[in-house]
Every structure is written in C-alpha cells, then in structure tokens.
Amino acid sequence: MRPVRIAPSLLSADFARLGEEVRNVVAAGADIIHFDVMDNHYVPNLTIGPMVCAAIRPHTTAPIDVHLMVRPVDRIIPDFAKAGANIISFHPEASDHVDRTLALIRDHGCRAGLVLNPATPLHVLDHVMERLDLILLMSVNPGFGGQSFIPETLRKLRLVRERIDASGRDIWLEVDGGVKADNIAGIARAGADTFVAGSAIFGQADYHDVIGRMRAAVAAG
Ligand code: DX5
Ligand code: ZN
16 A cells, blocks of 8 residues: 655645644644745745744644745755755756756755656656655646646656656655545545645645545545
C-alpha cells in the first residue's frame, strides 16, 4: 500500500489566524502543511513569504511544504530554509538553472521538488531524477485556490508514477489543485501519494470530518 499524505494548503485558511489554523488542521489529521508562495510576477497573485513561514513554524512539528511560484527562485531559498521549511519545490520555468536550484535546496537541508504546470512536458524530469525528493503535478493553473481539477492530470500522474517506480527512488508524487473528497480516489489510483487540498479542507467547518472522508475514499479505492 502506498502512503497517503494529506497536505492542506494554507492559501484557503484564515490569514488572520494562521497559527491556530495550522494547529487545528494538524490536530484534524493533516500530515503536511502546504505553503503557497506567489509573487505577482511568475503568477498573478501575491501571498506569503519566509517571515510568515517562520511565524507558523513554532505551531507545528508537521513538515512545511513550500511551493514557490516565484521568479527568480534561488535568492529566496536560503530564507525559507532558515524559516523552517522542510520541503521546497519550484517551477522549472522560473529557474535558469534547474539542476543548480535543486542542489541549492538540498544544500540548505531541505527536500527538493519540481512542480509541473498542466502544460509542462515530462521531459523536464529527464536528467534530474537523482536530485528529486518530490514531483508536484499541478492539476490547475497556478495562482488561485478554488479552481476545478483538470482531468488530463490523471494520465500525466500515471506516466510520472511509472518514471518514479522505474527510478527505484523514494520520490513523493504530489498533486495540487481541485482535489476533493469526491475525486481523490481516482487521483490516488493514478499514482499520487501526497494530496494538496485548500478550499476542500479550509472551506469546511469540520476539518477532521473532511480529512477523514478523504482518507476513507482513498482506502476504498
Ligand atoms: C494554486 C495553489 C494551490 C491551491 C489549491 O496555485 O498552488 O495549492 O491552494 O487550492 P484548491 O485545493 O482550492 O484547488
Ligand atoms: Zn500549491
């Protein structure tokens, strides 16, 4: 059985009460905190940075999964490592030197990930599998929460799952965008093991209930 990691995206949390939101969602069964960083340049939205990461760090021991939607990437990586990030992923289009950026993330003691937009081809993975701890497939175009899951992602997930299995390495396969209790089972069957969900979790009154329903849906296959 593949692991199932639920990663609530803080993008849909109450920004006026972030520490409490983090504590509550972890108490409700979340495995990882997904932290969306947008720069109003690489994506048309502006969110949170290393200072906010440092501010939530004392509120949980769960890994903080920083999803960088910023360009350029390299300058901000040490700041996130210092702020307590455990995983840092970025979009290959946002770095001039993808291999170097991946190495930089690991050099700062974090797990390294690449994020593929819906239209980004898989060949960006070709020569960097050794450098990867995580592959994140976007199932919406990045920039906003609350969008609908793009069905083509399922085919892409199956192809990436094959590549990971063939590599023999323990690379997490994460999916981000439009994940809900009613579509998570198909996403898991396609090969994902780490599930980002923003509006589906923080949009509900009972986080424990929705995370439980997500796990039950995956378990039922
Ligand atoms: C979108 C972000 C996502 C977003 C997902 O650019 O990367 O993490 O918060 O939100 P939902 O789950 O609402 O689609
Ligand atoms: Zn994200």
